[in-house]
Amino acid sequence: xxxxxxxxxxxxxxxxPYTTLPWSLSRKRIYIMPTRHGWRxxxxxxxxxxxxxxxxxxxxxxxTFLLSSMALVSILHTYRNLSRVQILSAAAAPVFAGGRAVFxxxxxxxxxxxxxxxxxxxxxxxxxxxxxxGRDNWIDISANTEARGIFNPGDLRITSRYPFGLxxxxxxxxxxLHCVVFPKPIRSPFEPIPDLSSSLDEGRKNGxxxxxxxxxxxxxPGDSLQHISWKAFSRGQxxxxxxxxxxxxxxxxxxxxxxxxxxxERKLSWLCDMVIKANRLxxxxxxxxxxxxxxxxxxxxxxxxxxxxxxYHGN
Amino acid sequence: xxxxxEHITILLITGVLLFAILPHISRLPFWIPVWCLSFWAYxxxxxxxxxxxxxxxxxxxxxxxxxxxxxxxxxxxxxxDAGVGVLSILLGLKILEIHSxxxxxxxxxxxxxxxxxxxxxxxxxxxxxxxxxxxxxxxTVIIHINHPQGKLTGNLSLSxxxxxxxxxxxxxxxxxxxxxxxxxxxxxxxxxxRTGFSDRLTPGSISNLVRSSDIAFRAExxxxxxDPDKLYWRGIVFWRFTGKSWVRGKDVPRQVLPLAPNNxxxxxxxxxxxxxxxxxALDFPVSAPEQAVMSADHTLIANKKIKERIRYTIRSDTVxxxxxxxxxxxxxxxxxxxxNPMARKLARxxxxxxxxxxxxxxxxxxxxxxxxxxxxxxxxxxxQNSVDEFLFEYRKGYCEHYASAFAFLMRSANIPARIVxxxxxxxxxxxADYMIIRQxxxxxxxxxxxxxxxxxxxxxTSAVAPERIEQGMTAALPQxxxxxxFLSHRLGPxxxxxxxxxxxxxxxxxxxxxxxxxYSYLRQKALLAKLGINIESWKGPVTVILxxxxxxxxxxxxxxxxxxKKPVRKKETVQNYxxxxxxxxxxxxxxxxxxxxxxxxxxxxxxxxxxLNRNVSEVINLYIALRYGRKGDEETLKHFKILVKHFxxxxxxx
Numbered sequence: 001x002x003x004x005x006x007x008x009x010x011x012x013x014x015x016x017p018y019t020t021l022p023w024s025l026s027r028k029r030i031y032i033m034p035t036r037h038g039w040r041x042x043x044x045x046x047x048x049x050x051x052x053x054x055x056x057x058x059x060x061x062x063x064t065f066l067l068s069s070m071a072l073v074s075i076l077h078t079y080r081n082l083s084r085v086q087i088l089s090a091a092a093a094p095v096f097a098g099g100r101a102v103f104x105x106x107x108x109x110x111x112x113x114x115x116x117x118x119x120x121x122x123x124x125x126x127x128x129x130x131x132x133x134g135r136d137n138w139i140d141i142s143a144n145t146e147a148r149g150i151f152n153p154g155d156l157r158i159t160s161r162y163p164f165g166l167x168x169x170x171x172x173x174x175x176x177l178h179c180v181v182f183p184k185p186i187r188s189p190f191e192p193i194p195d196l197s198s199s200l201d202e203g204r205k206n207g208x209x210x211x212x213x214x215x216x217x218x219x220x221p222g223d224s225l226q227h228i229s230w231k232a233f234s235r236g237q238x239x240x241x242x243x244x245x246x247x248x249x250x251x252x253x254x255x256x257x258x259x260x261x262x263x264x265e266r267k268l269s270w271l272c273d274m275v276i277k278a279n280r281l282x283x284x285x286x287x288x289x290x291x292x293x294x295x296x297x298x299x300x301x302x303x304x305x306x307x308x309x310x311x312y313h314g315n
Numbered sequence: 316x317x318x319x320x321e322h323i324t325i326l327l328i329t330g331v332l333l334f335a336i337l338p339h340i341s342r343l344p345f346w347i348p349v350w351c352l353s354f355w356a357y358x359x360x361x362x363x364x365x366x367x368x369x370x371x372x373x374x375x376x377x378x379x380x381x382x383x384x385x386x387x388x389x390x391x392x393x394x395x396d397a398g399v400g401v402l403s404i405l406l407g408l409k410i411l412e413i414h415s416x417x418x419x420x421x422x423x424x425x426x427x428x429x430x431x432x433x434x435x436x437x438x439x440x441x442x443x444x445x446x447x448x449x450x451x452x453x454x455t456v457i458i459h460i461n462h463p464q465g466k467l468t469g470n471l472s473l474s475x476x477x478x479x480x481x482x483x484x485x486x487x488x489x490x491x492x493x494x495x496x497x498x499x500x501x502x503x504x505x506x507x508x509r510t511g512f513s514d515r516l517t518p519g520s521i522s523n524l525v526r527s528s529d530i531a532f533r534a535e536x537x538x539x540x541x542d543p544d545k546l547y548w549r550g551i552v553f554w555r556f557t558g559k560s561w562v563r564g565k566d567v568p569r570q571v572l573p574l575a576p577n578n579x580x581x582x583x584x585x586x587x588x589x590x591x592x593x594x595x596a597l598d599f600p601v602s603a604p605e606q607a608v609m610s611a612d613h614t615l616i617a618n619k620k621i622k623e624r625i626r627y628t629i630r631s632d633t634v635x636x637x638x639x640x641x642x643x644x645x646x647x648x649x650x651x652x653x654x655n656p657m658a659r660k661l662a663r664x665x666x667x668x669x670x671x672x673x674x675x676x677x678x679x680x681x682x683x684x685x686x687x688x689x690x691x692x693x694x695x696x697x698x699q700n701s702v703d704e705f706l707f708e709y710r711k712g713y714c715e716h717y718a719s720a721f722a723f724l725m726r727s728a729n730i731p732a733r734i735v736x737x738x739x740x741x742x743x744x745x746x747a748d749y750m751i752i753r754q755x756x757x758x759x760x761x762x763x764x765x766x767x768x769x770x771x772x773x774x775x776t777s778a779v780a781p782e783r784i785e786q787g788m789t790a791a792l793p794q795x796x797x798x799x800x801f802l803s804h805r806l807g808p809x810x811x812x813x814x815x816x817x818x819x820x821x822x823x824x825x826x827x828x829x830x831x832x833x834y835s836y837l838r839q840k841a842l843l844a845k846l847g848i849n850i851e852s853w854k855g856p857v858t859v860i861l862x863x864x865x866x867x868x869x870x871x872x873x874x875x876x877x878x879x880k881k882p883v884r885k886k887e888t889v890q891n892y893x894x895x896x897x898x899x900x901x902x903x904x905x906x907x908x909x910x911x912x913x914x915x916x917x918x919x920x921x922x923x924x925x926x927l928n929r930n931v932s933e934v935i936n937l938y939i940a941l942r943y944g945r946k947g948d949e950e951t952l953k954h955f956k957i958l959v960k961h962f963x964x965x966x967x968x969x
Contacts, residue, residue, distance in 0.1 A: 037420045044424045048431050053495065056623075058832050059434040063446055065488035067427060069481035070454065072867075076875050077477065083879065116462045130464060163473055164454070165420060165461040 018176040022088045025158065029171045030082050032075055038166035041071060074164045081160045082169045084110050085117065085131065090156075092179035094307070096272075097148045101179040105139040105156075107131060115162045121177075122154030148183040148268060148311055182307045187220070188270035216240040251284035251296035254306075268310050275310070279303040289313055320463050322362050325413055327456045327467075328422055329355045332406050335429040335449050339399055342436065344388045347400055350381065351407035358410045369411055378408055399432045419460045426453050440827045451478060480874040484867050491863040493856060494836040511589030512736055516553050516759060517560035518701055521736075522692045522713035525788065527754040530587055531738060532595055533825060535749040537581040543740060543785050545633045547598045547760065547772065548752060550737035552612040556726070558651040559701060561719060561734050568643065570609040573602035576632040585626045585828065592617045595737060595752075597631035598772070604629055611641070612733070626833060637769040640731060647731035647764065655702040655723060662727030672730045672765050676773055679724050683717065683778040686710060690780035692796045714776045714783075718759040721775040731764035735772075740787050745815075747822035755788055889941045889952065892959045896934055903964050913938055927964055934958050 034042070045068055052060030088106040095101045103121065109131040120126040124143025131137045143153045156177070159170040216229055219239035229240040254274045261267050271287070278285040279300070286296035287306045292313075294306055333355070340348045361368055369377070381404040389397035406429070409422050430449045434442065454474035459467065511531070513520065532548075554564035580597060594607050594615040603609040604627035607617040617625075650659075665678040687710060694712040697704045702723045705716050712720075718734045725732035739758035741750040760774040776791075777784050783791035840850050849855050897907050897916075905923060907916050917935040921928045937955040 037417070040421070041424060044428060048428070051431065051435075055435055056835065057434055057438065058489075058834055059438040059443060059446065060431055061489055061492070062443070062485065062831070063427075063431050063434060063450070065485040065492070066447075066450060066478070066481060069484035069488065070450075070477050072484060072871065073477050073480045073874055076480075076871065076878060077473075080875075080878050115465055130462075162462055163458045163470075163477070165416075165457065 017174075019173045021090060021175065022086055023173060023175075024084055024086045025082050025171050026084070029173075030079060030169050031171070032079055032167055032169045035161060035166060035168050038071075041166050045071075071164065071166055075167050077163050078160060078167045078169045080112075081114050081117065081162045082158060082171060085114060085158065086110065087156070087173065087175075090175060090177055092177070094180035094182055094304070094311070095145055096182045097145055097184040099145060099181075100142045101145050101151055101153070101181070102140050102142045103153060103177060103179065105141070107137045107139055108135070109133050109137070114160070116160060117162075118159045120157045120159070122157065124153040143179075145179065145181045148181050148265065150311070151179045151181045153177050153179070180308055180311050182311050183265065183268040183272040185273035185276055186266065186269035188273050216242060251286065252278065253286045253288055253296065254278065255288045256290060257288065264314070268313055272307060272310050275303060275306045322359075324419065324456075324460060324463060325362065325410065326359060327459060328413065328419060328426075329359070329410055331423070331426050331449075331453045331456050332410075332429070334452055335426045335433070336403055336406070338433045338437070338442070338445065339403065339429075342396070343400060343403060346388075347385065347403050347407075351403055354407045355410050374408060374411055378405065381405070381408060395432070395435055399429075402429060402432070416460065420457070423453055423457050423460065438832050440824050443827070447478075451475060454478070476878070480870075480877070483870045487863055487866045487870070489831075490834070490839070490842065491859050491866075493850075493859065494834075494839045496836045511591060511754070512550050512593070512757070514551060514563045514591070515560050516562075516715055516719070516734060516736055518694065518697050518705070518712065518716050518719065520560075521715040521757050521759055522694070524757045525692060525713070525755045529754045530821070531589070531752050531754050531756070532584055532586040533749050533751055534585075534597075534741065535583045537583075540743065540750065541580055541597070541633055545597070546740050547735075547758075548595045548738040548741075548756075549598050549600070549613060549735055550593050550595045551735070552610075552614055552762075553734040553736060554612075554646050556650060556719075556723065558654045559699075561722075564646055566643065567610045567612055567614075570611045570613070574599065574632055574636050576601050576630065577634040579630050579632055581628070581630045583626060583628045585624060585825070586621060588621050588623055588625075590620055590622060592620055594621070594627070596629050597633070599632050599635060601630045601632055624828060624833065626829070635768075635770060635772065639769070640764050644731060644764070647733045648726055648729060650723070650726050655700045657700075657703045658706055658720070658723055659727045661706075662724045665724075666728035666730075672728075672763065675725070675728045675730060676763065679721055680773075680775065680778040682706075683721075683775055688712075688717075688779045689793075690776065690783070690791055692792060715759045717775040717779060718761050721773065722761045725761070725763050733762050733770075735760055735762055739784065742787075742818075744818045744822050744825075746819050747825060749825065751821060758783075889938065889955070892956055893938050893942070896938075896959045896962060899962055899964060900931075903966050905964075913942075924964075930958070930962060930964075934962060 045064060048060065048064040048067070051057070052064055086108045088108055090103055090105045092101045092103040101124075103124070105119065107119075107129075111133055113133045114131040116128055117131055118126060118128040119139050119141055121141050121143055125141050127139050127141045129137060129139055141153075143151070145151045154177075156173045156175050157170060158173070159168055161168045216232065217240065219228060219241045227242045229242050232238070232240045254271055256267060256271065259267050259270060261270065271289075275285070275287065279298075279302075282298065284296045284298050285306075287294040287309060289309060292309055294302075294309055333351075336348070336351065357366075360366060382401055385401045385404045386397065389400055402425070406422075406425060409418075409425065413419055413422060427450070430446055430453070434446060451471075451474055454477065455467065455470045458470040458474055459465065462470070512524070551563050552567070553561035554567070555562050579601065582597070584595065586594060594604070594617050596615055599613045600609060600615060603615050606619075606625070606627070607615045609615055661682075662675075662679075665675045669675045669678065689711040690713065691711050692713055694705075694716060695709045697709075702720050705712055705720050722732040722734050736757075736759050738752050738756040739760075740756050741752040743750050758776070760772060760776070762770045762772050765771050774784065780791035843850050843855065843859065848858050850859070893913075900906070900920065905920050911919070913935050917932055920931050934955070937951060937958065941951060941955055
């Protein structure tokens with residue numbers, strides 16, 4: 001009794017423990033209820049029963065009991081359709097705030113195929129799929145993100161109405177799902193400060209400079225007017241900025257402290273934009289946030305690290 | 316693509332509806348099936364060719380006008396017929412408004428409902444099969460609606476599996492669900508024109524009945540079947556002659572005391588509904604069954620019209636009782652004032668010459684025998700003086716003509732006479748021990764009252780066609796009559812087989828009727844009593860519910876085990892054959908080490924035995940392709956199997 005009450009309490013509680021993956025759906029976590037059609041069908045059966053009783057029609061009884069028995073047996077089939085479905089992994093690639101996070105679930109079904117299994121995230125979308133037995137089934141469910149930080153799409157609800165649509169079986173998994181949401185990049189004046197701490201030897205890397213012409217890139221507000229390719233513009237090709245490579249040897253620091261802006265989120269968005277630009281320009285850059293400093297480096301891994309730091313800021 | 320699958324779904328739903336309505340088609344007024352089919356066809360064509368799709372308003376107008384027209388057709392009477400008609404009209408339109416998943420589900424539920432309405436009209440074995448098939452198809456479509464990507468064959472097999480799993484539970488519910496006596500509420504019962512005896516005997520009324528091979532009743536004798544000349548099944552006694560037809564007098568008193576039987580026969584009679592009150596029994600019933608009373612003329616009158624198949628156990632005495640002529644029985648001598656003067660004259664002549672009634676009877680029978688009377692199902696139409704015309708002009712008739720004329724002659728000769736209507740004979744079903752009595756066995760005979768014997772049966776037909784009594788109607792009638800009426804007789808030798816199949820089918824029907832269709836409150840009570848449960852005490856129902864629940868749980872568990880069992884792993888044929896191959900090599904001393912892979916093993920063999928190189932490398936290469944490569948095709952597998960089978964390494968190198 002105590003256990004039962006505890007269980008009930010846990011179900012309602014916000015602080016229930018996460019279900020750890022891989023997880024196989026079983027009797028303990030699959031619930032079954034009639035659907036609206038199920039209740040409607042019950043009405044039809046009752047009408048049939050009353051008719052059969054009244055007319056003393058044995059064939060009518062036979063049909064009524066056949067249909068009720070089939071509905072009863074269909075509960076088993078609905079349950080079977082979810083039973084032992086395994087969720088092996090779940091992951092989502094980081095997105096920028098306002099983008100769609102796509103959660104990818106790896107699902108396997110043992111022994112037999114499952115038909116029309118619905119997956120729904122409480123704070124997200126829905127997807128349904130037939131699960132082939134013994135194969136890897138990928139389920140993609142997308143969810144809209146709003147704020148920077150860590151997005152939690154809520155519980156995963158797995159349901160099935162197969163085969164008759166009279167009953168639905170469901171299981172709700174409280175998974176530790178999260179998606180890192182980077183700040184939404186907002187165009188900002190590119191304001192790096194030179195990294196004074198870096199030695200000359202370390203800085204022998206290519207970065208934007210003034211020495212050699214490298215190519216054209218489409219103009220972005222904030223690019224120096226001196227570098228605009230007026231030749232291209234006069235040919236009517238639009239605004240382009242000439243790019244130069246300089247072996248400056250020095251790296252830059254994107255510093256929270258130097259930005260003249262009071263709003264934290266805006267600052268983070270600007271920094272995010274800078275990180276993206278710095279990465280695109282192949283700069284060696286570091287990030288300095290209150291309480292966290294990332295040493296200058298380059299490459300995609302570094303970019304992710306910096307963006308993550310921005311996403312996690314304040315948490 | 317999606318649109319196509321939607322079309323298929325709607326087509327399937329329409330198909331299921333059509334299948335459910337089909338048995339009704341002959342019963343529905345002509346325009347309703349036409350209405351349904353034309354809307355369904357239109358809906359499908361409109362989907363296919365993007366035609367105009369009726370809007371909400373038009374559909375509403377169609378619905379209202381359809382329902383009103385339907386109600387008008389049925390004369391605004393509420394009943395089963397009208398209900399089915401209106402339901403069909405609505406289903407005709409329903410296809411036009413299927414938009415959502417919900418609409419589809421509701422339409423399928425309605426299809427189930429149409430199936431049950433069929434059962435109120437017919438509960439034959441064929442209908443039962445039809446019901447199961449419709450349920451199977453409807454269920455397949457329900458699965459399709461809930462899983463449109465699935466294959467239809469898969470849906471069909473799943474719905475069959477579910478149906479098979481449901482059958483035991485259905486049987487438990489059928490037999491244990493508490494039945495009640497009486498109805499919940501009274502509804503007008505439909506009356507359908509059923510064949511059977513009417514309470515009026517006119518020339519032609521029996522010969523019309525005889526054309527039907529419908530079953531009138533079945534009888535199971537407890538002991539031996541009586542001789543053919545004793546198989547007179549009594550139904551109605553006609554007392555009054557109106558000049559044209561014979562009718563049953565209304566003032567026949569009740570027989571209070573049962574007969575004291577001399578030669579008793581006991582049997583169970585299952586009577587098909589004939590929408591009249593009389594029950595049939597072998598001459599002469601000893602006492603009335605529960606639901607009927609016995610009249611003084613030994614006929615049995617039920618309390619209600621027989622609208623459902625009933626079954627009663629009854630005993631009869633084949634020896635007629637000797638009774639005095641009661642005062643009200645003088646009605647058996649009444650004749651209309653006028654009509655048929657020649658017959659009256661003839662009868663008076665006989666009676667003046669004879670000194671006993673027996674002699675008059677004999678003269679009458681001789682008259683039939685000697686004057687070229689013909690026994691036929693196609694007698695000429697008779698006019699005002701029907702007896703005279705029959706006796707002196709046409710001399711062609713069926714049993715009712717003979718009985719009518721004979722009774723008339725007897726009454727004219729002042730001998731009390733009455734006509735008895737019923738059946739004569741019957742066929743024993745060789746596959747089950749019972750007798751089938753059909754409408755074609757209908758017969759009419761006469762009873763006359765003799766001072767020494769009381770009421771005595773005289774069958775004037777026997778004077779004309781003695782075969783009728785011994786061998787049945789088909790032996791007595793001329794061949795052209797039979798061929799004309801009974802098409803099956805034209806088949807010649809095939810007819811014998813046809814008849815056998817007919818008997819088997821009838822036996823099946825009979826069991827079905829008795830064990831399933833005849834199940835009722837009383838039967839359930841008897842069944843439970845056998846199990847030691849008294850349904851009338853409070854414990855009874857509780858026990859029944861417990862038993863039912865336990866049985867259902869057991870069957871549900873069994874079904875659960877069935878559907879969740881692990882599929883049997885496919886025999887790895889490739890591996891099996893490889894094992895055989897290795898065994899063969901082992902026999903010549905070249906066994907594979909457990910850790911040895913196929914390539915390594917092949918190298919080992921070829922280094923030891925150069926002569927096996929070709930065969931072994933071929934087998935090994937195929938094995939590798941089949942086992943580790945992209946699935947080898949059927950041809951490769953076949954090749955591999957043949958090679959392994961024929962592989963026979965000699966002990967010593969050649």
